Amino acid sequence: MHGSHAADQRHAEAMAxxxxxxxTAASYHAAIxxxxxxxxxxxxxxxxxxxSQMKTAAPxxxxxxxxxxxxxxxxGRELVxxxxxxxxxxxxxxxxxxxxxxxxxxxxxxxxxxxxLLHEPAARLATRLxxxxxxxxxxxxxxxxxxxxxxxxxxxxxxxxxxxGVRGRTRFVAFRGGYHGDTTGTMAVCDPDEGxxxxxxxxxxxxxxVDLPVDEARTEALDRxxxxxxxxxxxILVEPLVQGAGGMLFHDAEVLRTLRRLADRHDVxxxxxxxxxxxxxxxxxxxxxxxxxxxxxxxxxxxLTGGTLxxxxxxxxxxxxxxxxxxxxxxxLMHGPTYMGNPLACAAALASIxxxxxxxxxxxxxxxxxxxxxxxASCRGLPGVVDVRVRGAIGVVELDRIDIAALKARxxxxxxxxxxxxxxxxxxxxxxxxxDDLARLTDAxxxxxxxx
Numbered sequence: 001m002h003g004s005h006a007a008d009q010r011h012a013e014a015m016a017x018x019x020x021x022x023x024t025a026a027s028y029h030a031a032i033x034x035x036x037x038x039x040x041x042x043x044x045x046x047x048x049x050x051x052s053q054m055k056t057a058a059p060x061x062x063x064x065x066x067x068x069x070x071x072x073x074x075x076g077r078e079l080v081x082x083x084x085x086x087x088x089x090x091x092x093x094x095x096x097x098x099x100x101x102x103x104x105x106x107x108x109x110x111x112x113x114x115x116x117l118l119h120e121p122a123a124r125l126a127t128r129l130x131x132x133x134x135x136x137x138x139x140x141x142x143x144x145x146x147x148x149x150x151x152x153x154x155x156x157x158x159x160x161x162x163x164x165g166v167r168g169r170t171r172f173v174a175f176r177g178g179y180h181g182d183t184t185g186t187m188a189v190c191d192p193d194e195g196x197x198x199x200x201x202x203x204x205x206x207x208x209x210v211d212l213p214v215d216e217a218r219t220e221a222l223d224r225x226x227x228x229x230x231x232x233x234x235x236i237l238v239e240p241l242v243q244g245a246g247g248m249l250f251h252d253a254e255v256l257r258t259l260r261r262l263a264d265r266h267d268v269x270x271x272x273x274x275x276x277x278x279x280x281x282x283x284x285x286x287x288x289x290x291x292x293x294x295x296x297x298x299x300x301x302x303x304l305t306g307g308t309l310x311x312x313x314x315x316x317x318x319x320x321x322x323x324x325x326x327x328x329x330x331x332x333l334m335h336g337p338t339y340m341g342n343p344l345a346c347a348a349a350l351a352s353i354x355x356x357x358x359x360x361x362x363x364x365x366x367x368x369x370x371x372x373x374x375x376x377a378s379c380r381g382l383p384g385v386v387d388v389r390v391r392g393a394i395g396v397v398e399l400d401r402i403d404i405a406a407l408k409a410r411x412x413x414x415x416x417x418x419x420x421x422x423x424x425x426x427x428x429x430x431x432x433x434x435x436d437d438l439a440r441l442t443d444a445x446x447x448x449x450x451x452x
Contacts, residue, residue, distance in 0.1 A: 036062055037074050051196075058405060061412070066093035069433045071417055079417040082427045082441045087244075089307030090279055091355050092430040098306050101351035105344050114142070114341045121346030128353055129315060133286060135294030139321040141314045141333065142341040146275035146301035147181025149312035150237075152335055153297045154185055156316060157235040157269045160323035163331045169234040172207045173225070173268075179245035180237065180273050189237055191246055208233070212251055213258045226266040235269035235296070236262075240287040241391065244276035248396040248426050250389055253291035260293045269296040269320065275312065279303040279352075280361050280431055282392040283369065296320050306352035311345035364431050368393045371435060372427065375442025382449050386423075395427040397445060407448060414444035425449070 040062045049060060061079075065072035069092050071079045084090065091098065105121060112119055126140035141156070143149045154172060161169040174180070174189040181187070187197040188204035197204075208229070213219035226233065240256050243249040256272075263270040272295040277287040281303070284290050288298065297320055301312030324331055339345075355361065372395035379397045380388050387398040404420050411418040418425060418441065427441055 037064070040074070058409065061417075068092045068094070069430045069437050077415070079412065079415060080433075080437045080440050082411075082416055082418040082429055084428055084430045085307050086302070087276055087281065087428045088302045088305075090281075090303040090361070090431045091306045091352065091359075092432040093307070095306060095351075095355065097355060098308055098348050098351040101347045102308060102344055105347035109343050111339065111342050111344065113338065115336060119341070119343050119346075121343045121350060122341035125341075125346045125349050125353075128350065129300070129313060132353070133298060133315055134289060134292075136318040137294065137298055137315045138318055139316045141316070141335070142346075143312045143314065143337045144310045144339050144342070144345075145181075146273075146299065146312050147183040147186045148337060149275065149299040149301055149314045150180045150189075150273055151183055151185040152314040152333075153271050153273075153299050154189070154234070154237070155335060156297060156314060156320060156333060157271060159333065160269070160320050161234055163323040163326065168232055169268075170205075171229075171232050171234065172271075173222070173233055173236045174207055174209050175212045175238055175243070176209055177212070177243045177246040177249045178209075178237075178239055179243065180239075181275075194246060212238070212255055213262070214251055214255055219258055219262075223262055223265075226262055226268065230266040230268055233266075233268045235271050237271045237273060239273045240277060240293075241282050241290060242277050242287070242394060245421075247398075247422050248389075248394060248424055250391055253293075256288065256291035256293045260291075260295075263296075271295055271297045271299070273299050275299055275301040280356065280365050280392070281394060281428065283362065283365050285356065285362070304352065305345055305348035306355070308348040308352075309342070309345040310339075311342065311349055361431050365393045367435075368429065368431065368433065368438065371438050372442065375439060376445065378446055379449055382446075385449065393428060393431055395442070397425045397449065399423050399425070399449075410448045410451070411444055414440075414448060416441050416444045418444070 048054065062074040063071055064074045069081050071081050073079065109119065114122065122142065129140050130138045141152055143152055158170055172189050176191050179190050184204065187200055189207050190197050192198065192209055208225065210222060210225060211218045213222045236259055238259060241251065241253070260270055272288050274287055278300040279285065282290065288295060296317045298315050299312065304313065305311050324333055369390055369392055372390045376388050376390065376395050376397060379385050384399045384401065385397060386400050389396045402420055402423050407420045407425065418427065425445055429438060429441065
């Protein structure tokens with residue numbers, strides 16, 4: 001064992017021992033008695049929660065800790081987390097290697113802006129991302145959320161044409177079933193008929209939302225569209241292999257090869273939004289590897305820091321970056337999130353990437369895929385089930401109708417945390433989840449969906 005690795009291992013073991021001595025949810029519950037913690041009722045009057053009708057939604061669960069694939073509640077219960085905090089906690093919660101890296105960085109430098117400055121964690125992370133990503137995706141622009149990373153990609157694409165003296169390329173081709181974020185710019189490239197953003201018609205710029213080229217007819221339709229309107233299109237934007245929050249919709253690698261071919265034929269940029277699928281979720285470190293396709297721009301986030309701190313990145317090819325390499329100051333990318341490249345977040349991301357290198361994450365994804373397939377198979381015969389599909393560490397049961405609130409409550413009663421949306425019940429667990437915990441998740445889905 002190399003010296004640095006051995007030191008990391010010793011630190012990790014020490015952190016794990018320290019974590020094991022901390023109070024559990026049960027001991028916390030004993031300390032506060034049978035009532036809710038003091039912060040809960042007061043905070044509920046002020047905290048505006050996401051995707052929640054605050055007047056009628058069920059009260060949020062009071063969380064007092066996390067461990068591995070478990071969420072610890074104030075009343076002593078432990079829930080197996082089936083969604084890894086919106087797919088971020090890929091190594092499970094509280095991984096000692098990431099904790100140690102963040103703690104060490106906190107002692108040195110919690111934050112410094114990147115305006116005119118550069119620090120080691122950002123420099124090292126940019127280098128590692130450029131090394132890990134395929135092809136010439138060499139130029140890394142940091143931000144603090146997936147939505148912003150996609151907005152930066154869109155802005156980058158449009159300005160790259162402007163910098164080359166090409167005007168009018170301000171629209172994007174995106175796809176039905178797609179989701180790219182909740183900010184104004186990204187809502188405009190989501191599925192326009194998806195209920196979450198349909199309220200904002202009239203505010204949003206109009207882009208070209210079409211069907212994915214999954215067959216010959218749809219491929220020919222996209223080809224005709226690009227031929228007719230390429231002079232107004234800056235790029236094609238797609239979630240590779242899985243359209244996530246739009247419904248966990250799968251497509252195969254050939255679709256990505258088709259998009260690369262059409263983008264090259266019509267000279268438009270190809271952007272892969274890997275916020276959800278990046279870092280092992282679909283079975284390869286990045287989804288684009290499954291198709292052996294290199295996009296012009298790729299976005300990453302979510303699992304980038306292992307679910308510890310906000311961080312995302314927009315990574316451009318040499319071709320795109322070359323449009324900004326100029327003596328003209330107006331050719332610079334005029335964007336700069338205040339906390340971009342935050343040293344704490346970069347330290348967490350570097351530690352998370354260490355774990356992908358040192359531990360068998362992709363083997364674990366393959367094992368999860370097998371267990372999800374077996375565990376969810378019996379749902380296929382249940383009333384109301386339309387489809388069961390699995391890819392990598394993603395398991396989906398699609399129904400013809402769904403009572404989201406009732407399902408959420410029943411899952412909690414089963415000791416698991418699963419958040420259905422739309423017409424799907426899905427699992428995106430930590431890549432480190434134990435087989436017994438994963439079985440609890442799939443068993444809970446089968447049991448609840450089997451109820452009359």
